[in-house]
Amino acid sequence: MITLFDLVFSGDRRPSPFCWRTKLALRHKGLDYVTEPVGFCDKDKLAFAGSTTVPVIRDDSHGGRAVRDSWQIALYLDEAYPAQPLFASAAERSFARFVNGWADTTVHVALFPLVVADLHAQARPQDQAYFRESREKRLGTTLESAQQAARETRLPVWRGTLEPLRRQLAAQPFLSGDAPAYPDYIVAGTFLWPRTVSPLALLEADDPVNGWLDRMLDLFDGMGRKAPTAAG
Numbered sequence: 001m002i003t004l005f006d007l008v009f010s011g012d013r014r015p016s017p018f019c020w021r022t023k024l025a026l027r028h029k030g031l032d033y034v035t036e037p038v039g040f041c042d043k044d045k046l047a048f049a050g051s052t053t054v055p056v057i058r059d060d061s062h063g064g065r066a067v068r069d070s071w072q073i074a075l076y077l078d079e080a081y082p083a084q085p086l087f088a089s090a091a092e093r094s095f096a097r098f099v100n101g102w103a104d105t106t107v108h109v110a111l112f113p114l115v116v117a118d119l120h121a122q123a124r125p126q127d128q129a130y131f132r133e134s135r136e137k138r139l140g141t142t143l144e145s146a147q148q149a150a151r152e153t154r155l156p157v158w159r160g161t162l163e164p165l166r167r168q169l170a171a172q173p174f175l176s177g178d179a180p181a182y183p184d185y186i187v188a189g190t191f192l193w194p195r196t197v198s199p200l201a202l203l204e205a206d207d208p209v210n211g212w213l214d215r216m217l218d219l220f221d222g223m224g225r226k227a228p229t230a231a232g
């Protein structure tokens, strides 16, 4: 059995985009797993893996092997469990690594300030001070000012970062082709992150990304759609 150490907010919300990548990858491969909720102030639970971030997995079927970082976990899952590969070729793995870098360095950077105060509001009470201090240091201002400023001027910038996805979706139903694969899970994680904490409409109603997101939320018995949202 695999244990996934998964970021938890209040009301058992699970916002981490990186943990969503792993959850979708585990379901893609048909692997059973349980989650161990980890709040920002529960880092001692990750010490066994030498990590200060989630996701981390512990694989008890492989001697309790610990793997940290969502990308490393994806590689490990294909190595340890070759059936239903996340990456059927070196080219697929290479494309996925590009999408991983695009999401982390461009898409998330534009999205984060738009929902940062909402994230804080939904963090567990015991984690809020840590979240505020660490994120305000990163943003150089208060969470509330960063979010307000971003919503006034940066929504089009965030939507613009999705243009490569729209171009793919003009040609095919999923980022990865006719069927979803790890690149889709990466970007689905990006959307599940704000979905759990914020009522903000991130996309315009006629954005073709909406149709793709609906398909992603339906996957694996609607696991993304069923997850607790900002509304409850």
Ligand SMILES: N[C@@H](CCC(=O)N[C@@H](CS)C(=O)NCC(=O)O)C(=O)O
Binding pocket: 007, 015, 016, 017, 018, 019, 040, 052, 053, 054, 055, 068, 069, 070, 071, 134
């Ligand atoms: N590159 C890492 C990023 C992981 C990461 O930043 N996770 C966040 C949660 S979304 C975290 O654990 N943060 C801990 C903290 O801010 O103290 C991955 O892909 O797993």
